[in-house]
């Protein structure tokens with residue numbers, strides 16, 4: 124019998140197949156931990172910058188759904204709003220990481236968040252899940268009474284007179300109530316694989332539309348769903364300590380200390396505050412991880428090595 128020897132390429136391809144199978148088998152305990160558990164994913168505007176990476180994110184969300192997890196995506200879009208405001212000639216400023224939002228800014232923020240960004244992410248998920256009929260469903264806090272908010276109050280102390288005065292942020296809101304009925308209905312469907320994709324827009328009791336920080340919305344949604352995990356995808360490897368090293372795990376008290384010590388600053392402050400609030404509201408743990416890296420969510424959930432920084436009680 125004549126046997127054709129296999130080429131080096133074929134041998135390497137075969138080795139890769141066995142390695143893939145081993146990786147899948149090793150993931151079994153983790154797959155069981157997350158089976159039918161809710162994982163809220165906050166996908167930030169910075170992480171969406173590169174379209175190829177963003178599409179990979181959508182494919183990873185589809186994979187999570189097919190592995191039995193119930194992913195719920197809450198997205199941002201800060202840089203995308205800023206770009207559109209620039210084009211429209213509307214000036215924009217931030218106070219404590221929150222965009223001061225007048226009526227004109229609100230109109231553009233809603234167009235960008237609920238319109239362009241929300242529908243694009245929902246469609247990327249639907250495209251990536253076409254063969255298995257996994258579908259992204261784009262919503263904002265305005266749908267089915269999902270997110271009720273109140274106007275955010277901020278005060279500042281005048282450095283000369285030391286008198287506190289209110290800073291008017293305009294239409295910037297804080298969540299007061301999340302009604303998760305619609306989301307629960309979508310993720311609990313036995314016959315359909317729906318992935319809710321939520322834009323951070325809320326409605327106040329007086330019916331007015333408000334712009335809400337996307338990390339804050341993710342925390343409120345995760346709390347109301349009693350999620351197993353909340354993943355905050357951002358543009359750093361995790362929370363860094365004073366020497367610039369990634370902190371693998373921390374308690375709520377340690378997170379508080381990091382802010383008090385001035386080690387966590389800028390955009391990391393609302394992230395840690397959201398993480399602490401979510402854990403206190405019953406979310407088992409929150410992970411802050413690098414959304415620019417493909418498959419970061421899979422490494423975090425399905426391997427023994429976590430990715431980024433885990434915050435728990």
Ligand SMILES: Nc1ncnc2c1ncn2[C@@H]1O[C@H](COP(=O)(O)OP(=O)(O)O)[C@@H](O)[C@H]1O
Nearest residue numbers: 167169357358359361362363386387388390391
């Ligand atoms: N201790 C810290 N560890 C990591 N990042 C920090 C820390 N302190 C401040 N930051 C800043 O927080 C940023 C992440 O917040 P932000 O820019 O609001 O992210 P996103 O746009 O993804 O919501 C990082 O890019 C970094 O500049």
Ligand SMILES: CC(=O)N[C@@H](CCC(=O)OP(=O)(O)O)C(=O)O
Nearest residue numbers: 168199200201221222335336337
């Ligand atoms: C009140 C407020 O600041 N809202 C944010 C909403 C979008 C957001 O949070 O986007 P990222 O997650 O990409 O930063 C904004 O207008 O930029």
